[in-house]
Each structure stands twice: as structure tokens, then as C-alpha cells.
Amino acid sequence: MTDGASTVGWDQHNEAVDHLRRQLSAVPQGEPVRLAKRSSNLFRPREGTGRPGLDVSALDGVIEVDPGRRTAQVQGMCTYEDLVDVALAHDLMPYVVPQLRTITLGGAVTGLGIESSSFRNGLPHESVREMDVLTGSGEILTVSPTEHEDLFRAFPNSYGSLGYSVRLEIDLEPVAPYVHLRHLHFDDLGSLVTTMGELLRTRDLDGEAVDFLDGVVFSATEGYLVVGSWSQHAPYTSDYTGRHIFYRSIQQHAEDYLTTRDYIWRWDTDWFWCSRAFGVQNPRVRPFVPKRFLRSDVYGKVIRFENRHQWWARKEARQGRLPRERVVQDVEIPLERTEEFLGWFLQNVPIEPIWLCPLAVRDQDHDEQPWPLYPLRVGEQYVNVGFWSTVEIPVGGKDGDTNKRIEQTVERLGGHKSLYSDAYYDEPTFWGLYGGETYQQVKKTYDPDGRLPDLYAKAVGRR
Secondary structure, eight states: OTTSOOOOHHHHHHHHHHHHHHHHHHSOTTSOOOEEOSOOOOOSOOOOOSSOOEEOTTOOSEEEEETTTTEEEEETTOBHHHHHHHHHTTTEEESOOOSSTTOBHHHHHHSOOOOTTHHHHOOGGGGEEEEEEEOTTSOEEEEBTTBSHHHHHHOTTOTTSSOEEEEEEEEEEEOOSEEEEEEEEESSHHHHHHHHHHHHHHOEETTEEOOEEEEEEEETTEEEEEEEEEESOOSOOOOOSSSSOHHHHHHHOSEEEEEHHHHHTTTTTTTTTGGGGGTTTOTTTGGGSOGGGSSHHHHHHHHHHHHHHOHHHHHHHHTTOOOEEEEEEEEEEEHHHHHHHHHHHHHHOOOOOEEEEEEOOOOOSSOSOSSTTSOOOTTOOEEEEEEEEEEEOOTTOOTTHHHHHHHHHHHHTTOEEOSSSOOOOOHHHHHHHTTHHHHHHHHHHHOTTOOSOOHHHHHTTTO
């Protein structure tokens, strides 16, 4: 669907759901239920069950968009790339579009997603009106704030351990043709965080609305906030889908203009800055790399190949280099503790740059923690801190040592860590952080025979 803005319609969707039901009926009672997915944006091991998964390849499209209601009906395996193509044709976009093109709607809602609109729109699951969920008991249930609310509320951050979304109805918001960017430079972390707090409070910069906000820390003495504002006009537009690199432009220009589509996918071309590892940022190489290869899903395939075969790791070992620990994480830190966390991280973990993205819970109508498996507090400002690289394992050290220290520091500062990558918590600590009592109650109701994996087993496994 990426080559056009088409929808699949209700008839095709209903046929795909009927096919899924027939597959389900063929799975013997008591056997595990899982999906056969061609790709994943997870950075932790995925274990098979020995039985082929359910074929959900026909559930990967946009069913329809209602411009009047500003809603979209979307299948669970639809990528944000496809949804954005369809929505932009109506001058609309999802409230939050995660940075990578091939993240699916179902994946972002059962996991977590974030972007520079999250300070005003929360996380992707907060713009979901209702879902059809395939549960561990083999039913397809419609869940919403008024129907099976316990499953609706526990679904975010359950990572498929409570069910899989087949259909989602989500809210959309109107867009302008362009985004005006201003890059604010700081030479100390305290000023950066203070200014971020002020922008979150006023939502204004020099008389222009703050519609998007994120930032990059290159070092303890070089950081930037990137302030985005909708614009009906642009004196020029930049292109970071080819030779030029977006994150470097933040250091080079005080302001910039992008089309809305290019702004949405500004991080995908170079997987933020992680494409450095593949050599494609080398100015002598870049002009000869076809654009179709400058995508996060291409880099992801290379990483998954290496994780399976350890070709590069064995080469490094033969050359006498120390082994390396993967440190690929996103953590949410309360705004008032963000400077402290950044200072600790830069002193203890040799990874730069670092991404910053403020967020707040959008749901203001429920109690202090409306999403029990990722209990961010209503009224609290958080900053997502993202860091994605590897570090050397020193002689006498163990794989996981750095990740464990990060987990301990995040917990000490009242933060939370996303579960898409490696996790090392012991079980009591894990359930204390990720809604254990609520999770067990919902799991017992909708997956009484345990046909779907337990969340702790899936997120932490044998560690």
C-alpha cells in the first residue's frame, strides 16, 4: 500500500477476520496461540512455539477514514507508513506517529510508541476509541472504555500477552502542509531542561505555537531542543531522505522547514543516528546508496541477521577486541529528575547522542494512573530518554551489567522503562513496576488457560 493512498474496505476486512477465525478453530485447545509475523521492531529474543503462527498478513491495511469524524478504522498489522499515506490524503494524521515506518498500529498499542506530539497527545493507545482483540481464549472481543474496560486499560504495554488487536478505531488530527523547525542550542543540561519545562508550560515560542517538541543531547556541553510548529507556507523545504542527514542539520541550522510527511519520517532514514554503524553516513558512500536502502527496516534486517549469526561479534573477537553489551532502551523520567538522569548517564554510559522527547498522559478523566501496565501519573510531565548502541564489557564484567545499572537508576528516579528491548528485573520488582496485580486479574479472565505467553516471561525471559 505504500505506493498509494488506498483503503481495503469492510468486505475485505471481514473476509480476513473470517480467515483468522478458521485458523483459530484449527488450533487444538490448550496449544499456544501466536501470530506469524514477517518482521518485528522488538530488540529482545523471540521464541517460537514449534507450531506455525496464525497468518495475519491480510490484516495489514486501512479499512476506512472518516474525515468528518476525524477517525480511522485500521487493521492490527497495518504499518504507520501505510496509515500516514491514507490519512494525509485527507489532510489528517494520527495523534502520535512513532518514528519508524514499519511499526504497526497493533504493535504500538500493545507496546508503546512516542513522538514529538506526545507532550500534548500522550501515547498511541490514548487515541484509540475501540479495538477488536483476539484473546488467549480464542474469542475476538470488541473492547473500549465502556466494553471490557479492564482489557482495554490493561492492553497497552502487554506486548501480546493478553491478546492481539485485529481492528482499531483511532482519532486523527488535522495537519498543515509544512512544519517550521527551530533548533535551540544549549551548552549545559540544566538550561536545556529548564527551557523544555517552560515550553511545556506556555506551548509558545516567540509568538508561534509549539506543536512538536523533542531534543538531542550530543554531549554534556552540547544539546538542542527542536521546536516544531505547523505552517501553511514555507520559504523552502529541506530533504533528509537522501544525501543530507537530519540529526546533523540540527547542529548546522537555527531553523528549517519540512513537508509534513518528511517531518513525520525525519528519523526513519538514518534510524535516528544508528545508521552510522552501517557506514551509510560516510560522505564518500552516501551518494551511492539507493534511497530504498536508507530505511529503518533495512537496518533492522541487518541487525537481526547479526543477532542470529554473530558474524561481526566473532570477527571482533578474533581481532582481540572486548565483547560488547547491547544497550538499546527508552526510559521515561519525570521532568524534574531529567537533568539528574542525563548527568548520571553521560558520566557512566559511553553512548551519544541521546534523544529527548517530553510526554504526558493525555487521559485526564480517570484516576492518577489510567493505564495500569505502564503507570505514568496524570498531571506529571515526563521526558523519554532514548539511547541505542553498544558498550564494551570490561574484563571481569558480564553482559547486562550496564543495563541493570540503568534500570536501577531509572527506578530510583521514579521513572519507567519500555519493554521492547532487553530487561533484567527480578520478578517481584518487575510486577511492582508493571501493574502485576491488575495484569494477573485480566490474564485470568481473558487467557485462563495461559495460551499466550506471560508478560514477565516474554519481556525478561531466562535472564
